[in-house]
Amino acid sequence: MNQENIMKGPAGIGLLAISAIVLLASFGYAIASLMSQGHAAFNATSTVPWGQPIATYLYFALASSGLGLIASLPLVFGFRKFYPVVKRCIFLAFAILISGMAVLALELGNVFRMLWVIPLNLQIQSAMFWMGVFYLVDLLFLLWKFQKLDAGEWDSKTSKQVGIGSFLAVLLASGNLALIFGMMSMRPFWLDGLLPIYFYLTAVASGLAALVFFTYLAHGFSRDNMSAPLRNLLEGALPKFFGAVLGGTLLFIAVRAITGMYSNNPEIHLVWSEYLFASPVYQASLWLGIVLPFVLMLTGSMRNQAGTQILVAVLVFGGLFAERFFFVVGGQVIPLFKGTWEWDILSYTPSATEWSLTIMGSALLFTLWVLGERLLNLSAMPPSAVMQEGPAAEAAAHA
Amino acid sequence: MAKWGMVIDLDKCTGCQACTTACAMENNTLPGESWQDVLFYHQGKYPSAQMKWLPRPCMQCENPSCVHVCPTRATYKDMDAGGIVFVDWNKCIGCKYCMIACPYGVRFYADEKPLLEPDLRDIFPGSNGQLWSPPYQNPEQDWKRGIGIQPAGVVSKCTFCYHKVSKAPAGTPDLDEAIPELKEYVPACVRTCAPKARFFGDLDNPESQVNRLIGDKHGVRLKDHTGNKPQVYYLGAGAGVPAFEPKPRS
Structure with missing residues (x-):
């Protein structure tokens, strides 16, 4: 089933080499900058303490959670049509989470210290403590679940229990990540008890973008190289689901924007009017990265085309990355108690070192993914899925 | 144990920044690392414009949000040290979540x-291990309490x-620089304040001068709605901080 995976051939070696070179170069640049300048190599300051590396971590962590949630569709809720992408979902979730953690590690002031001070001090009041716990549990469940599926245990009792455990871990991890922001009453732009729902939704959107892009890339951007059940999924349930999730994302952004703009509180409405909507980059990312993909996915003839799906995946990558960036920075741009020392909205533009961390995380993701495609069978699915959906999909493909 | 509190009379403050300078010299802070700053706000237009001075140290909150969010307990409120909020530099991982959670930007x-x-x-x-080492440095170092150069x-x-x-005699109700035997125990910003706009004492002692000032002059706490309950009180006109307004666009 995996014979048509071009990552197993020379293309895989080429992409692996390019990814590894970019990874080494970006990591080397980041480390050299941090060693020589410390965190002064970042453009984050005491007034905007969380910059692009945090936004990158957020983007990766939530894309991982989204992939974990998509993997739960067949494993927990019985949507068997999604079996052809389950293993790739789980592996991608693992690879993206590792990449995000690598970026976060280089953002922290004292990363190794955290290995003992967090477990030894058990500050259970802190959402960030629980972020560490839940994402660690999430990571372990992803590995355990993948190991079960790799051993062919698709329907065993243990496999289902691990699947449910993994689903719960994803919900806790990404929901808690949302509350790291959503519980900050002193940052009104973030304060929102429903932020976990927004994060779940956008996590699935970014997870679907990653799944679609990497699935096509593995098969040389050609459906002819795919198995029949996978083709069936990409011509049916998956693009519909993708479109619906993008619609939900737009709805959520609209609701947040309307309530934010209506509010008298300058720490909310000025963020929308003077920072987000005043930024051409935000406007472009919103219209090209979320609205346009949603429109493209509205009609069946468009959304089922491979080219449309790949384009939408790439646009959503950019759109949601910008969404994370403007969300993280937006919560900090109104100067907090600075008076006339800072009498305008704060500006923040990532430095070359901060960009190198984003590139490093992306290169690490590509490297791990190519290795996964080459060394593992990420297209595997239970025999029953092939038996049930194979002939129908073949017939549809030939019709 | 005392519960240390500060009272700042805005009717007396002249915005001279002597407190800011004294703090920077006492604690060897870098430019911009203003543990104590005097912010100024302006409102209205000429000829009736007003300027407000707002000295702003750490509020040493009774219910500090920075302590709640710290994942390592590096930031902690020490009730045995007068309720002061410290950062243990041996535990801090530099995640900056406390900076996000502090409503006062301190x-x-x-x-x-x-x-x-x-x-x-x-x-x-x-x-x-210090971030920098100036030629003259306060010899006091206590990294478990974030004292010294980080x-x-x-x-x-x-x-x-x-x-x-911490070296003041136990039971002292007020640390007043005007009392010669106490002046060495007074925080640098209080001791140096020329118009004597700052007072420092025990908030748990009903007889202390800080409590009398808060009671007699209607002391208020900044952003009290956050629930952080600062141990710093402000007196006089000008304690109302105007809402943020962006610079007018041309």
């Missing part, structure tokens, strides 16, 4: 781009000059 991550050039960290490179990658903040306050 926490600093000095491992950032310098506010002024040349960078003092280049002129006086750090030794003994290492790289940690958050720093005002300590109410605990290295001075």
Whole structure:
């Protein structure tokens, strides 16, 4: 089933080499900058303490959670049509989470210290403590679940229990990540008890973008190289689901924007009017990265085309990355108690070192993914899925 | 044990920044790392415009949101030290979540781009793990309480000059620089305040001058709606901080 995976051939070696070179170069640049300048190599300051590396971590962590949630569709809720992408979902979730953690590690002031001070001090009041716990549990469940599926245990009792455990871990991890922001009453732009729902939704959107892009890339951007059940999924349930999730994302952004703009509180409405909507980059990312993909996915003839799906995946990558960036920075741009020392909205533009961390995380993701495609069978699915959906999909493909 | 509190009379403050300077000299902070700052706000238009001075140290909150969010307990409120909020530089991982959670913007991550050039960290490179080592340095060092010059990658903040306050005789209701035998125990910003706009004492002692001032002059706490309950009170007109307005667009 995996014979048509071009990552197993020379293309895989080429992409692996390019990814590894970019990874080494970006990591080397980041480390050299941090060693020589410390965190002064970042453009984050005491007034905007969380910059692009945090936004990158957020983007990766939530894309991982989204992939974990998509993997739960067949494993927990019985949507068997999604079996052809389950293993790739789980592996991608693992690879993206590792990449995000690598970026976060280089953002922290004292990363190794955290290995003992967090477990030894058990500050259970802190959402960030629980972020560490839940994402660690999430990571372990992803590995355990993948190991079960790799051993062919698709329907065993243990496999289902691990699947449910993994689903719960994803919900806790990404929901808690949302509350790291959503519980900050002193940052009104973030304060929102429903932020976990927004994060779940956008996590699935970014997870679907990653799944679609990497699935096509593995098969040389050609459906002819795919198995029949996978083709069936990409011509049916998956693009519909993708479109619906993008619609939900737009709805959520609209609701947040309307309530934010209506509010008298300058720490909310000025963020929308003077920072987000005043930024051409935000406007472009919103219209090209979320609205346009949603429109493209509205009609069946468009959304089922491979080219449309790949384009939408790439646009959503950019759109949601910008969404994370403007969300993280937006919560900090109104100067907090600075008076006339800072009498305008704060500006923040990532430095070359901060960009190198984003590139490093992306290169690490590509490297791990190519290795996964080459060394593992990420297209595997239970025999029953092939038996049930194979002939129908073949017939549809030939019709 | 006392519960140390500060009272700042805005009708007396002249915005001279002597407190800011004294704090920086006492605690060897870098430019921009203003543990104590005097903010100013302006409202209205000429000829009836007004300017407001707002000295702003760490509020040493009774219910500090920075402490709740710290994942490592590096930031903690020490009730045995008068309720002062400290940062243990041996535990801080530099996640900066406390800076996000503080409603008053009084926490600093000095491992950032310098506010002024040349960078003092280049002129006086750090030794003994310090971020920088100026030629004259306060000999008081206590990294478990964030006192001294910090290492790289940690958050720093005002300590109410605990290295001075902690040496005051037990049971002292007020640390007043006008009393010769107490002046060495008074926080640097209070001691140096020329118009005597600052007072420092025990909020748990009903007889203390700080409590009498709060009661008689209707002391208020900044952003009291956040529930953080600062141990710093303001007196006089001008304690109302105007809402943020962006610079007018041309």
